[in-house]
Amino acid sequence: MIAVTVKMDTRDLLTAALDSLTIQVATVDPEDGRILFLNEAAARSLSGSREELIGTSIYEHFPDRVSAGRERLRQTLARRTVQHFESLHVLPDGRERHFESSYTPTMNEDGEIVAVQIISHDVTELRRAEHANRRDSEIWGVVSDDLSLTGQRLRAILENAPIIISVSDLDLTIRYINRVPEGIEVGHVIGQTPLPLLTAESQQTLVEAFERVRVLKAVTECRLQGTSDRSWVARFAPLIHDGEVTQVLGCSLDVTEQMQLQAQLASKRRLESLGTMARGIAHDFNNLLTVILGSSGLARFRGRATDGVSSLLDEIDAAAREAADLCEQMLVYAGRDQASTKPGNLNQVIDEFSSLTRAAVTANIRVTYRLQPDLPATTCNRAQLGQVVLNLINNAADAIGEATGEIVVSTDVFEVGERLTEFVPDPPAPGRYARLCVNDSGRGLEPEDRHRIFDPFYSTKERGHGLGLSVVLGILSTHGAAISVDSAPGAGTTMTVLLPLHETADLPGDPVSGTSFWRGGKGTVLLVDDEDLVRSAISAVLREGGYDVVEASSGDEALALLAAGEPPVGLVLLDVTMPGRDGWSTLRELRETHPTLPVLLSSGLPQSPPPGDPFAGVLAKPYSPTTLLQLVAERLKPSERAR
Structure with a gap:
């Protein structure tokens, strides 16, 4: 067990830690539902103080859900393992909130259940985000270990919480931490500051947050970006002894997936705005x-x-007529043109555009083709699909620059069995696809660039106009196709395109x-x-x-x-x-x-x-x-x- 050097006893420290959380924690008697302990968040939800609520029955605070509450306790006692539940609560003002709860039995040395720990948190915003983007989001894991008023059981809760809880000195030295980010050992964190794990900007943000806690003696919140491409929202509360701030209690939640979801939604909105503008211009023109x-x-x-x-x-x-062609291309760029399509072979398209490819690639770069023979047909607009191939190869050549390098263009049939969330604009549905891969030996992409390369007018090149890959995304959108990017600094880049195989009759001429x-x-x-x-x-x-x-x-x-x-x-x-x-x-x-x-x-x-x-x-x-x-x-x- 990791030692915690704080100037208060362990029980008070861990109670303070629970009170700083936004999740609701309560301990109840398994026989009658009598409240034995609850944190400040749970007390606020029941509109009372801890002193007033301890000793009362949990059922009297939810008269309309007595049967459901008894059934949850019954299941927990019968199965003798942690049970998870989700419920919809209607607040007095009419708003609906989703809560996820866990019921964990606590047993004595004889195996008798002496208490049940109830831990709840509000998952309303997560549910809304899942619905808006049609994606499955992982929700916080619910703390499921023993809870009691003894220091040992309270410590077990902290060590199994789905958030990082730490106690640090005022100079940021970590004295206790319940868990560490993946890939980092606890021994490399205890007695050290977290600054090396953060970007330069987040290091300054963290220092300023600790200064606010020390001076204002108030809870403060900030967002931190790690060097491992992970992001956290951190909340810090002062630990006060004899009127002085002696240490800082920190609670950090990994919000990387939420931020990626928000970025995808923002990118979609930008493309939708560009498409709306393009349609208006094309109509008038x-x-x-x-x-x-x-x-x-x-x-x-x-x-x-x-x-x-x-x-x-x-x-x-x-x-x-050339102006009309420009209008059509503008709609394609914006992903709003329902391209004229017919069955076509991806390998033939690549071959037809090979002469343009040779003209676009300098002598220091070798282009290798690995095309699967007898590739099934896809439903496509050959000219637009050729533009996708050309743009991807141009992008790969730009990444290599003046160095000696290689671009590998390959095709095959790929079977999608489960959701591939890394693909945009939408993850492909399960089924068979024609796969196009363009791999380069270039400099690779920084994490912040990888998430933005499809944004209109965004470019990593000094003189780039930022339309090449947004054009690709627009064309693929009209074809019901998707693209993903696999890249890291110094490791090159692979662009993967999945095109639906042809399933309909030929279109009339x-x-x-x-x-x-x-x-x-x-x-x-x-x-x-x-x-x-x-x-x-x-x-x-x-x-x-x-x-x-x-x-x-x-x-x-x-x-x-x-x-x-x-x-x-x-x-x-x-x-x-x-x-x-x-x-x-x-x-x-x-x-x-x-x-x-x-x-x-x-x-x-x-x-x-x-x-x-x-x-x-x-x-x-x-x-x-x-x-x-x-x-x-x-x-x-x-x-x-x-x-």
Whole structure:
């Protein structure tokens, strides 16, 4: 047993230690539930003082849970081992709190149960964190050893508590500690200060905390970061003798997992904010590009353009399409683009991008490929998956720098049997995956960098823009895939990607663009869009194609025109993103009265055709006049085309 050098007897010291805890500790008589001992936290929960509560029955303080309390004691006495329970308490103000408790029988030398120790703590916040992130969190282990008013039994509680409890001199020298962090021996701590175990910043924080306790004689709390990548929340209370602070009682809880969970939630929120911003920009930008392409097409058709003018119009069209590609990439970066996917082979994608890889890697770096033959297909966007491979190899090359090194790219099939919590953005579900590993012999990552490398605009390189790996994460998110990082300073880095194997039928190809649809149309098109510029440009294209056009600036206006029946409408060109009633709501409403009316849903954001509606299709903005006129001609009712 470790000696404790304090200027008070052991019973008082350990009672003070229990009183400094936030968990509730009580000792009760096994026969009638009479309270024999309780700490300050338990007394506060029962709204009384220790002196008032000792000797009273535990049942009289919980009249609505007498049966449950007796049953818990009965189970503990019958099984003669520690029993764990969880309960939901409704506070007087209506708030609900979750408590986890352990009931531990204390036996004398003859094996008779003479007392039952009840230890409870509030786990409400842990339960909320588990629910918010859909993750299983380990909860504090409940103290389960003997408890009694004797010093020996009180010491047993401290040594089995799920928190680190210490007694230190004012110069931070540790005189007693109930447990030490994993990998550290007690003999290396007793008689020493904990400063070598902490980062430089946390060393200063700890020194300042001890100064506050000594001067203010009050409880203080701080957060400490260890050199072993562990984090603690520490609470310090003064031990006072004859009016002077003689030593400091410390209680430290390892909060590493909680901090990692908070960091993951914060990273998700940042990506969600970036995605929301990207969607807004892409929507407005694609509307403008639709106007540009429409106006360019009209100018080309109406103007009888010379070769020089035609060349300029071609450049306008090409620039608009490149801008549209940039919008798509921006949505991919933000993880908001539902990428066009089809079955593909990961090995083939790696081979297709090998030429770009060779151009990106300098001569001092060797790239080795270890690809599993006959790798099953995955459902992917080949271009985007190639970008993932290229970005990961570029990142590995940057980590090696100018030194001689090697990058190993490998693939195989990997079976996930249990939750792999190190993967982001979400742990993969159990099943078979195509695994891509990119390993480099570079400098490795510091722990603080490893947790942030997927954050947008974060970079460990002096001139890096911090988008490479955030792009990777965004693309993988749209593919239902996940990635993990294994790295340590001086030990290189391995990026592991898990891609779901292909399980669905091949996707249909893109429609073939027509080239001869100008002035060949007949019928009436109802054009619904809240943007004046878009309506003006598209209505001009439709009229040039031979169609009559009725315009509406909102979903409600469109429904009113359809209800009036004049003029008869053969097709609706319907914008999806509008204030008030959007395109989807408008479509559902008009299907009540026009179940077979052709509808083209138009949007500057990725959309899927409505399921179960063969008369509705999707036209992605921006689109060329020829593409618009082709789709209108294909979908317009034959009766309307004959008008």
